[in-house]
Amino acid sequence: MPEQLALTGNEAVAHAMRQINPDVVAAYPITPQTSMMQKFADFVADGLVDSELVLVESEHSAMSATVGSQASGARSMTATAACGLALMWEILGIASAYRLPIVMPVVNRALSGPINIQGDHSDSMGTRDCGWIHIFSENAQEAYENTIMAMRIAEHPDVLTPAMVCLDGFIISHGVESVTIYKDNLVKKFVGEYQPHYTLLDAKHPITLGAMDFSDFYFEHKVSQLDGYNNSHSVILDVGSEFKKTFGGGECYEFFEAHKMDDAEYAVVVLGSTAGSTRMVVDDLRAQGVKAGMLKIRVFRPFPYEEIARLLAPLKGCAVLDRSIAYGGDGGPVHIEVRSALYGQSPVPVMLNYIYGLGGKPIEPEHIHSAFKDIQEAVATGNVKRRVGYLNLTE
Amino acid sequence: MTDTGKKMLEIRWHGRGGQGAVTASKVLAESAMSLGKQIQAFPEYGSERQGAPVKAFTRIADQRIRQHNQVTEPDVVIVLDPTLLDAVDVTEGLMENGTLIINTESSPAEIRQQMGLKGRTLYTVDATGISLRNLGKAIPNTPMIGALVGAMKLLDPKLVAEDFRVKFQGKFKDEIIEGNVQSILDASKEVRAE
Numbered sequence: 001m002p003e004q005l006a007l008t009g010n011e012a013v014a015h016a017m018r019q020i021n022p023d024v025v026a027a028y029p030i031t032p033q034t035s036m037m038q039k040f041a042d043f044v045a046d047g048l049v050d051s052e053l054v055l056v057e058s059e060h061s062a063m064s065a066t067v068g069s070q071a072s073g074a075r076s077m078t079a080t081a082a083c084g085l086a087l088m089w090e091i092l093g094i095a096s097a098y099r100l101p102i103v104m105p106v107v108n109r110a111l112s113g114p115i116n117i118q119g120d121h122s123d124s125m126g127t128r129d130c131g132w133i134h135i136f137s138e139n140a141q142e143a144y145e146n147t148i149m150a151m152r153i154a155e156h157p158d159v160l161t162p163a164m165v166c167l168d169g170f171i172i173s174h175g176v177e178s179v180t181i182y183k184d185n186l187v188k189k190f191v192g193e194y195q196p197h198y199t200l201l202d203a204k205h206p207i208t209l210g211a212m213d214f215s216d217f218y219f220e221h222k223v224s225q226l227d228g229y230n231n232s233h234s235v236i237l238d239v240g241s242e243f244k245k246t247f248g249g250g251e252c253y254e255f256f257e258a259h260k261m262d263d264a265e266y267a268v269v270v271l272g273s274t275a276g277s278t279r280m281v282v283d284d285l286r287a288q289g290v291k292a293g294m295l296k297i298r299v300f301r302p303f304p305y306e307e308i309a310r311l312l313a314p315l316k317g318c319a320v321l322d323r324s325i326a327y328g329g330d331g332g333p334v335h336i337e338v339r340s341a342l343y344g345q346s347p348v349p350v351m352l353n354y355i356y357g358l359g360g361k362p363i364e365p366e367h368i369h370s371a372f373k374d375i376q377e378a379v380a381t382g383n384v385k386r387r388v389g390y391l392n393l394t395e
Numbered sequence: 396m397t398d399t400g401k402k403m404l405e406i407r408w409h410g411r412g413g414q415g416a417v418t419a420s421k422v423l424a425e426s427a428m429s430l431g432k433q434i435q436a437f438p439e440y441g442s443e444r445q446g447a448p449v450k451a452f453t454r455i456a457d458q459r460i461r462q463h464n465q466v467t468e469p470d471v472v473i474v475l476d477p478t479l480l481d482a483v484d485v486t487e488g489l490m491e492n493g494t495l496i497i498n499t500e501s502s503p504a505e506i507r508q509q510m511g512l513k514g515r516t517l518y519t520v521d522a523t524g525i526s527l528r529n530l531g532k533a534i535p536n537t538p539m540i541g542a543l544v545g546a547m548k549l550l551d552p553k554l555v556a557e558d559f560r561v562k563f564q565g566k567f568k569d570e571i572i573e574g575n576v577q578s579i580l581d582a583s584k585e586v587r588a589e
Binding site for chain 1: 424428437459467
């Protein structure tokens with residue numbers, strides 16, 4: 001029987017790591033990731049995992065140690081947040097270029113400055129183009145499940161691309177929820193043994209990693225990384241459907257969750273924990289006769305352009321919620337992707353973008369209601385007052 | 396009724412850093428989960444300091460709780476420290492038909508007069524006294540859990556106490572666990588209605 005536990009998001013992910021039992025975990029503490037690694041360190045100290053826990057002196061070192069051990073053939077993990085992820089940035093691109101299937105939980109938090117320890121998506125969005133898969137989690141259950149699924153996706157021989165599992169800082173990482181922890185042996189079986197194809201310690205099949213690569217082949221190698229992304233499309237769906245079949249879970253196992261989208265006229269597009277309140281608002285609006293819907297994006301990289309275009313194009317209006325700003329760009333990063341996805345579709349919905357929740361600024365149902373109201377008004381009048389707006393901003 | 400309707404109970408805990416408000420919010424949620432409920436528990440996110448006012452929240456429902464917004468209109472407010480009544484508006488967002496449970500030696504009538512409280516259902520309990528009696532220390536959080544479940548007939552205090560015993564076995568010394576168990580049971584009986 002699966003076990004029902006009251007866990008924080010961080011504890012739930014630590015349980016996923018316990019069940020994965022990686023060979024090596026490198027850790028450096030940063031709020032709000034710290035309690036995840038503390039819990040995992042408990043599992044190490046209690047002998048519940050065999051992992052070699054390497055305590056390093058910075059996140060740059062954490063990712064470097066993870067890259068080194070993964071390249072040697074050991075299944076390796078780390079976890080971080082915010083400025084820690086920013087400090088890893090250099091090595092993130094190396095992990096993806098070496099095609100090392102590292103899985104890393106990222107507890108999304110605002111970047112400095114000013115100093116702020118609360119949740120937003122600026123950190124992982126800053127690593128958008130580093131060649132990692134980005135999977136977002138709405139709640140503690142999804143954070144747990146996504147961590148397990150990410151192993152299978154990243155390590156798939158056709159993918160071999162590192163993956164971040166994103167969960168919202170504090171709201172999910174530090175909130176206690178009922179979490180179903182599946183049986184250890186079933187999870188271990190699902191994840192399977194790590195069987196690297198090329199490793200530094202395989203003396204019979206020597207390889208080189210980190211070689212000089214000038215204008216002769218650097219370009220070609222960088223483009224070849226796209227193969228992993230392209231192949232990950234079907235792998236993400238296959239792993240999700242196998243997970244659902246194996247464990248019978250009730251979360252999102254596809255690129256996104258389309259809530260009441262079948263006949264929707266207006267929709268909000270959202271990532272992470274805000275989906276919970278958005279779903280509630282959609283249900284309220286439906287009860288009032290408004291054909292509202294929600295698109296919760298689970299996989300941000302690779303971005304499911306075609307699927308999202310098909311879903312959103314028939315709408316009358318759509319608002320994209322972004323928990324980070326793409327400075328100098330067209331609003332927020334999710335908005336930019338969604339607009340790009342809709343290029344070439346005809347007709348296209350009226351589209352608004354809302355930045356919200358930076359540095360933990362609360363997002364309440366009333367704010368999501370106001371976004372829906374704005375879209376309806378823009379559709380009715382044909383007049384977009386403000387293409388990029390803000391929710392709960394003191395102006 | 397959907398999982399977002401008012402079949403959900405929202406509780407706000409007021410305490411001072413170190414009194415165990417955050418722990419109480421979680422322990423209550425865990426007990427409620429053990430007894431078949433859906434739960435959420437979370438602190439007010441910020442930098443905590445010993446002695447500074449802190450808030451924590453518990454949601455309890457029969458259906459799965461999916462929202463992650465704040466608790467702005469709690470059904471129940473629990474105050475672990477009577478000195479907070481002069482420092483914090485503990486009734487903020489508390490509806491006319493809401494419930495207030497306060498750790499104090501005073502009677503509900505005295506507190507109502509002191510606060511100038513209108514409406515709401517008010518309970519008081521000497522949680523600090525109960526804690527001193529059973530644990531020899533002023534740790535009012537577990538008695539306040541007892542007072543809540545006793546006053547609201549929310550969960551069976553005996554089952555909550557037993558759940559506490561099971562959960563904390565091996566983590567604390569037996570006498571600490573038994574002191575807390577007794578505090579839960581005592582407070583569930585000693586909580587005073589108007």
